[in-house]
Amino acid sequence: MSAFRKPGRGAVNTAVSVNFTFDGKKYTGVKGDTLASALIANGVHLMGRSFKYHRPRGPVGAGSEEPNALVVVDRGTGRESVNLRATSVEIFDGMVARSQNSFPNLKFDIGAFNNTFSLFFPAGFYNKTFMWPKSFWDKVYEPFIRNMAGLGPAPTAVDPDSYASSYGHCEVLIVGGGPAGIAAALQAAKSGERVILVDERVKIGGSLIDAPNCEIDGKPAADWLAAAVKTLGKAANVTVMNRTTAIGYYHDNFVALNQRLTDHIANPKDGAPREETHRIRAGKVILAQGAIERPLVFNGNDVPGVMLAGAGQTFLNRYGVAVGHEVAVFTSHDSAYQAAFDLADANIRIPVIIDVRDDIRADLRAEAERRGIDIAAGQVVSKTSGKLRITGLEIYDPQSGAKRTVKCDALLMSGGWTPSLHLWSHSKGGIKWDADMAAYVPDVANENAVCAGACNGDFGIAAALTGGNKAAGGRKSYSVTERDFGTGVTLDSLPNYIKDTKQKAFVDFQNDVTEKDIKLAVREGFKSIEHVKRYTTNGMATDQGKTSNLNALQIASKAVDKPVEKVGLTTFRPPYTPTTFAALIGHCEGKLFDVKRVTPIDPWARERGAVYEPVGNWMRARYFPQEGEDMHAAVRRECVATRESLGIFDASTLGKIEVVGPDAAKFMNLIYSNPWSSLKVGGCRYGLMLNEAGFIYDDGVVGRMAEDRFHVTTTTGGAPRVFRHMEDYLQTEFTDLDVWLTSATEQWSVIALNGPNARKLIEPFVDGIDLSPESFGHMQVRTGKICGVETRLFRVSFSGELGFEINVPSHFGRAVWETLFEAGQPYDITPYGTETMHVLRAEKGFIIVGQDTDGTVTPHDAGLSWAVSKKKKDFVGRRSLKRSDLVAQGRKQLVGLLPEDDSVLLEEGAQIVADPNQALPMTMLGHVTSSYYSDALGRPIAMALVADGFNLNDQTLYVPMPGKTHAVKVTGTAFYDPKGERLNVV
Amino acid sequence: MMLIHCPYCEEKRPEIEFAYAGEAHIHRPVKDADDMTDEEWSHFMFLRDNKRGDHAERWWHANGCNMFFNAVRNTVTDKFLVTYKMGELPPKASASNAKLPAAKKTGGAK
Ligand SMILES: [Zn+2]
Numbered sequence A: 001m002s003a004f005r006k007p008g009r010g011a012v013n014t015a016v017s018v019n020f021t022f023d024g025k026k027y028t029g030v031k032g033d034t035l036a037s038a039l040i041a042n043g044v045h046l047m048g049r050s051f052k053y054h055r056p057r058g059p060v061g062a063g064s065e066e067p068n069a070l071v072v073v074d075r076g077t078g079r080e081s082v083n084l085r086a087t088s089v090e091i092f093d094g095m096v097a098r099s100q101n102s103f104p105n106l107k108f109d110i111g112a113f114n115n116t117f118s119l120f121f122p123a124g125f126y127n128k129t130f131m132w133p134k135s136f137w138d139k140v141y142e143p144f145i146r147n148m149a150g151l152g153p154a155p156t157a158v159d160p161d162s163y164a165s166s167y168g169h170c171e172v173l174i175v176g177g178g179p180a181g182i183a184a185a186l187q188a189a190k191s192g193e194r195v196i197l198v199d200e201r202v203k204i205g206g207s208l209i210d211a212p213n214c215e216i217d218g219k220p221a222a223d224w225l226a227a228a229v230k231t232l233g234k235a236a237n238v239t240v241m242n243r244t245t246a247i248g249y250y251h252d253n254f255v256a257l258n259q260r261l262t263d264h265i266a267n268p269k270d271g272a273p274r275e276e277t278h279r280i281r282a283g284k285v286i287l288a289q290g291a292i293e294r295p296l297v298f299n300g301n302d303v304p305g306v307m308l309a310g311a312g313q314t315f316l317n318r319y320g321v322a323v324g325h326e327v328a329v330f331t332s333h334d335s336a337y338q339a340a341f342d343l344a345d346a347n348i349r350i351p352v353i354i355d356v357r358d359d360i361r362a363d364l365r366a367e368a369e370r371r372g373i374d375i376a377a378g379q380v381v382s383k384t385s386g387k388l389r390i391t392g393l394e395i396y397d398p399q400s401g402a403k404r405t406v407k408c409d410a411l412l413m414s415g416g417w418t419p420s421l422h423l424w425s426h427s428k429g430g431i432k433w434d435a436d437m438a439a440y441v442p443d444v445a446n447e448n449a450v451c452a453g454a455c456n457g458d459f460g461i462a463a464a465l466t467g468g469n470k471a472a473g474g475r476k477s478y479s480v481t482e483r484d485f486g487t488g489v490t491l492d493s494l495p496n497y498i499k500d501t502k503q504k505a506f507v508d509f510q511n512d513v514t515e516k517d518i519k520l521a522v523r524e525g526f527k528s529i530e531h532v533k534r535y536t537t538n539g540m541a542t543d544q545g546k547t548s549n550l551n552a553l554q555i556a557s558k559a560v561d562k563p564v565e566k567v568g569l570t571t572f573r574p575p576y577t578p579t580t581f582a583a584l585i586g587h588c589e590g591k592l593f594d595v596k597r598v599t600p601i602d603p604w605a606r607e608r609g610a611v612y613e614p615v616g617n618w619m620r621a622r623y624f625p626q627e628g629e630d631m632h633a634a635v636r637r638e639c640v641a642t643r644e645s646l647g648i649f650d651a652s653t654l655g656k657i658e659v660v661g662p663d664a665a666k667f668m669n670l671i672y673s674n675p676w677s678s679l680k681v682g683g684c685r686y687g688l689m690l691n692e693a694g695f696i697y698d699d700g701v702v703g704r705m706a707e708d709r710f711h712v713t714t715t716t717g718g719a720p721r722v723f724r725h726m727e728d729y730l731q732t733e734f735t736d737l738d739v740w741l742t743s744a745t746e747q748w749s750v751i752a753l754n755g756p757n758a759r760k761l762i763e764p765f766v767d768g769i770d771l772s773p774e775s776f777g778h779m780q781v782r783t784g785k786i787c788g789v790e791t792r793l794f795r796v797s798f799s800g801e802l803g804f805e806i807n808v809p810s811h812f813g814r815a816v817w818e819t820l821f822e823a824g825q826p827y828d829i830t831p832y833g834t835e836t837m838h839v840l841r842a843e844k845g846f847i848i849v850g851q852d853t854d855g856t857v858t859p860h861d862a863g864l865s866w867a868v869s870k871k872k873k874d875f876v877g878r879r880s881l882k883r884s885d886l887v888a889q890g891r892k893q894l895v896g897l898l899p900e901d902d903s904v905l906l907e908e909g910a911q912i913v914a915d916p917n918q919a920l921p922m923t924m925l926g927h928v929t930s931s932y933y934s935d936a937l938g939r940p941i942a943m944a945l946v947a948d949g950f951n952l953n954d955q956t957l958y959v960p961m962p963g964k965t966h967a968v969k970v971t972g973t974a975f976y977d978p979k980g981e982r983l984n985v986v
Numbered sequence B: 001m002m003l004i005h006c007p008y009c010e011e012k013r014p015e016i017e018f019a020y021a022g023e024a025h026i027h028r029p030v031k032d033a034d035d036m037t038d039e040e041w042s043h044f045m046f047l048r049d050n051k052r053g054d055h056a057e058r059w060w061h062a063n064g065c066n067m068f069f070n071a072v073r074n075t076v077t078d079k080f081l082v083t084y085k086m087g088e089l090p091p092k093a094s095a096s097n098a099k100l101p102a103a104k105k106t107g108g109a110k
Helices: A035-041 A110-116 A125-129 A136-148 A179-189 A221-234 A309-317 A335-345 A362-370 A422-426 A461-471 A515-523 A529-536 A549-560 A581-585 A602-607 A631-644 A664-671 A719-732 A758-765 A810-823 A834-844 B038-045
Strands: A013-022 A025-031 A070-074 A080-085 A095-099 A163-175 A195-198 A238-241 A244-250 A254-260 A275-287 A291-293 A306-308 A327-331 A352-355 A374-377 A380-385 A392-396 A403-407 A410-414 A417-419 A431-434 A439-442 A449-451 A506-508 A611-615 A618-623 A647-650 A655-660 A684-690 A696-706 A709-714 A740-743 A748-754 A780-786 A789-795 A803-809 A892-899 A926-934 A939-947 A956-961 A964-971 B003-006 B011-014 B019-023 B054-060 B068-074 B079-085
Touching: A013 A035, A025 A035, A035 A309, A163 A179, A163 A581, A179 A195, A179 A221, A179 A238, A179 A275, A179 A461, A195 A244, A221 A238, A244 A422, A275 A422, A275 A581, A291 A309, A306 A309, A309 A327, A309 A335, A309 A410, A327 A335, A335 A352, A335 A362, A335 A410, A362 A374, A417 A439, A506 A515, A506 A549, A515 A529, A515 A549, A529 A549, A602 A618, A602 A810, A618 A631, A618 A834, A631 A647, A631 A834, A631 A926, A647 A810, A647 A834, A655 A664, A655 A719, A664 A709, A664 A719, A696 A719, A696 A780, A696 A789, A709 A719, A719 A740, A719 B054, A719 B068, A748 A758, A748 A810, A758 A803, A758 A810, A789 A810, A803 A810, A834 A926, A834 A939, A892 A926, A892 A956, B003 B079
Parallel strands: A013 A095, A163 A195, A163 A275, A195 A238, A275 A449, A306 A410, A327 A352, A327 A410, A352 A374
Antiparallel strands: A013 A025, A070 A080, A070 A095, A244 A254, A254 A275, A291 A417, A380 A392, A392 A403, A431 A439, A611 A618, A647 A748, A655 A709, A655 A740, A684 A696, A696 A709, A748 A803, A780 A789, A789 A803, A892 A939, A892 A964, A926 A939, A956 A964, B003 B011, B019 B054, B054 B068, B068 B079
């Protein structure tokens, strides 16, 4: 047994030893230890280096509030967990842990020269020092900061673990399993309602374990706790969740819980989730989070071995570990005396209790005397000695000026207690300043929530039990024998004979923020506490200032000479403790990261080796390469085959909306810019949709299936917003219309056949439709059968060739596709993807909404004035089209561009200028929106939005691209077969 | 995550089922639109109150019943005071602090 282990004390099992390594050295702890308690039991306090000055640090706390002892636990590749608090990490046999932020090792750290030069690293040093010269940032400052001021290194390999997530509901959720939470759970359990009690530690019990020297209802605390745990365990309506942190409290009592499932196990089962995120909706939330002790801000308060009094008490009572052999105590609060007494009663020498107050409570004085503990009242610690571990301290009496030194190997400090208002504040619960306690306490609730116990400012076991019981609707009063928790004082600044500039009194340990820094920030004009926080970085570390915020606030309040309650408190934000990203992501990774939509024909394309591109949530075949082909070669072949004979294309992703009802045509007239009343049943029309601002919103071919029924198609990516747009106007503006809208995108598979042989191919398979050009002209739709399957057959063309879009019920899509593909072999039927589709449409000058338009393009700008009705009294966008700036001269208009050098493919997005020799910055006229090589034309073509483009026909403009500026000629956009004669093939 | 009461489904549903749809009770001029100056038209098109406090606004039960409805929500506390159907007037009691423009019963209730 190690020298600092106290057999018979603590809730650990000393019979079971646990072996682990820290920084490569072997240690032995016991079952139930944390990494911190096991190391302290081995006499090790030095566990990390601070963020800015690389100062040696040991644990200050004993729980999740710990700012200093941050470590890496390494379970192999991809499983290096960094920035873990040694005070929360449970050890297991074979655990490999490392310190971080130190080089080459913890005891000798090169970065500590920052410390030597700390005079030059005051508040705001990141903001000030690295402002100038700008060019130094990338090369000098940032690499320097990254090297020196890193926290733990993020793993570079993929995390191989899995993470679970779930939703839960309960009537009462209790956060915190100390006496208040347990009393609340015992009371709530009686109602029979669903109760969830969560606690971040291994066992519930809280201060009943950390400070068990009391009796409850005549029983020792430990016995009472055991009975309570048993009762809750038996209650079918109560769920107790340990190792579970309530990380965030959101609207309407929605609380996120992070449960750690396997980190404490040496060899977790393969595939067992490492953590689980529970999203709980609770009827009522009882917050029993307790309070966090405040450090005292004095010179030398960061040497390893200096820690919170309550932490020293916890290490002894929970883990059976003495934090030292000679433990001095420095306090401004009564509660530290109990810590001193607990340690003294475990045969740990307490050389002195230094109390900043002159008057000491009589019972405490008597108890100290009984244990032979010297009290230095009205005195302070003026400095500490020791570098890697405290070796002694100097006591200073500000009244007499007397100084004396005391040897010690640990120092417990207490500056009073801060109720934990984190979750309460997440819920937007109000807070108020309690001057006696020198702390904020809960005020008016914003949700159905209540605080109980120390987080409500009710300290002591009796108050916690009674408060917890009451929070759950009970009226029980507990009889508890305990020492009065007591009170304390807060001093803005502890007296010291040493000059301010020579002191190192830390407020925020992890970020190395000192009292001086905060005062300096105020002197430099930062008056708001939010600004002080950001300028000094106080409270911005991974502990979010759990131990430092109140001290910082008090120092700042004094410096700005305003009462604390007028200075305010920085905002608490989730998560309460650092949380694994993967736990938030849960199952939503890899394949489940996002929805991937595929068409029924997709497996066929996949078998053919298609190359894909994402379009919205859809994965679409981009091209079908044959052996040895790159995209360019494949697309050329696909284009030629389609124009010369026959291409087949999966257009199933097109958005489809069925517009039905007696007023369907009226609705179409209002929602589209072109007229619909004149469209006969069996006819199709290009539909142009504007938003209210008059800009192009979507487009697509619409077929009139019946007097009261339209088959609307939208762009692939636009379907959801078009549907919403239609519903919005139908439900809120055109409310007198009798129309139904149904999203039908996934009801139809769409096979587009394009090419001179399209009709010949389908003729043998079509029933009930006369396909002759006289009967079934371009822009017509018919219903009938194809391959025996019901079809809506559109004669439309997005390629300029004779074209059909065959709509069949989705599940028949692949069968019809394969039948046609087989039958198309004599025509060398060629499957093509979106890239060829784009080239073919660009050759015809057909726009792609969102590519050739950008939300600021009017129909006129796009050359689509013909699709805007002059007669209709109303349609969406009509009035805005008359706005002065939408009819102004010089707007960007869609034109064609032909590069003079026909080996040049313009870059989409490239800028366009009139004179390439003008001074910089050049006046930019617009940009290239689409650019392809056209085999049909034997040259590259492009479309572009160009200022006053319609008036620049035949003129030469210039497109600067990397390496060279290219001359281009402005043309119209109908590059190929401008008269549309190819549609008339018989 | 908020719970929002859909006046059509008549129950509270999680926020992720809904989409915000802008300020409520903005009259869309139709008959007189041609006579309006660009300045006047811009008030309908672009200008919104961006109110601090009780705010009448539209929500869409997108992943639910697909209905648009109105709500009064306090933009400071982020709490819904009331939700009501499209075309209805905001219930008075709920909107005691809110100066809400009168809603049109039919049409114009966007
Ligand atoms: Zn609904």
